[in-house]
Amino acid sequence: MLGLPEGVRGCLFDMDGVLTRTATVHADAWKSMFDEFLHKWAGRTGAPFVPFDAAADYDRYVDGKKRADGARSFLRSRGIELPEGTPDDPPDAMTVQGLSNRKNQLVQAVIERDGVQVFPGSVRYVDEVRRAGLRTAVVSSSANTAQVLEAAGIAGRFEARVDGVVARERRLAGKPAPDMYLAAAEALKLEPGQAAVFEDALAGVAAGRAGRFGFVVGVDRVGQADELRDNGADIVVTDLAELLEDA
Numbered sequence: 272m273l274g275l276p277e278g279v280r281g282c283l284f285d286m287d288g289v290l291t292r293t294a295t296v297h298a299d300a301w302k303s304m305f306d307e308f309l310h311k312w313a314g315r316t317g318a319p320f321v322p323f324d325a326a327a328d329y330d331r332y333v334d335g336k337k338r339a340d341g342a343r344s345f346l347r348s349r350g351i352e353l354p355e356g357t358p359d360d361p362p363d364a365m366t367v368q369g370l371s372n373r374k375n376q377l378v379q380a381v382i383e384r385d386g387v388q389v390f391p392g393s394v395r396y397v398d399e400v401r402r403a404g405l406r407t408a409v410v411s412s413s414a415n416t417a418q419v420l421e422a423a424g425i426a427g428r429f430e431a432r433v434d435g436v437v438a439r440e441r442r443l444a445g446k447p448a449p450d451m452y453l454a455a456a457e458a459l460k461l462e463p464g465q466a467a468v469f470e471d472a473l474a475g476v477a478a479g480r481a482g483r484f485g486f487v488v489g490v491d492r493v494g495q496a497d498e499l500r501d502n503g504a505d506i507v508v509t510d511l512a513e514l515l516e517d518a
């Protein structure tokens with residue numbers, strides 16, 4: 272009735288774009304930060320200004336990854352190498368950490384101003400999962416996870432949380448490495464084969480495949496079903512409630 276294979280005893284949910292409507296908040300913040308930076312860079316180097324594509328560049332280089340990993344990965348795609356800097360760099364510093372801080376300022380301002388919306392089908396699904404006695408965890412690269420779950424009013428539905436803050440503290444490699452998902456399975460006392468991963472990002476389904484999890488559900492919010500399958504999803508749905516209807 273949950274649309275999962277026999278033997279799955281726990282569900283590991285990505286947050287942005289799976290549980291909460293915050294993937295677009297991130298994509299917009301990345302675009303606004305990178306476009307401002309790319310303008311300056313074009314002025315400085317004489318190279319043409321090619322804006323950040325909030326769909327293609329976001330999905331390929333940034334989505335699902337830890338903040339600084341996303342910044343580095345996009346800059347590399349443009350052949351731009353910046354000094355790393357330090358986490359307390361000011362938001363106008365031309366460093367990986369400075370750009371990441373600028374992006375975070377923009378995200379936090381929007382969350383504070385607009386609050387956070389959930390996907391109702393996802394909340395219904397999580398409630399059914401809990402009713403069926405399966406364990407639940409959130410596995411998000413975002414260092415804002417605790418704040419977003421609180422703002423969305425769904426924090427209490429998850430027994431474990433492995434997020435960007437935990438990954439930093441425990442030095443866990445970010446998605447597409449499976450480490451954050453493996454840490455969540457361990458926190459729930461499950462073998463990877465007993466856990467299902469729910470992801471909307473290419474880096475996230477790749478992490479599910481790399482960790483040999485029992486099932487990887489790709490959640491397609493932007494029309495990238497084939498890419499989700501190619502990167503590791505066992506099935507693709509557009510809303511988690513579809514898994515309940517399949518019963």
Ligand SMILES: O=P(O)(O)OC[C@H]1O[C@@H](O)[C@H](O)[C@@H](O)[C@@H]1O
Nearest residue numbers: 287297334335338412413414415
């Ligand atoms: O900047 P934060 O809140 O720590 O989030 C890091 C990343 O978290 C992921 O969940 C998002 O898919 C990315 O877009 C985001 O950049």
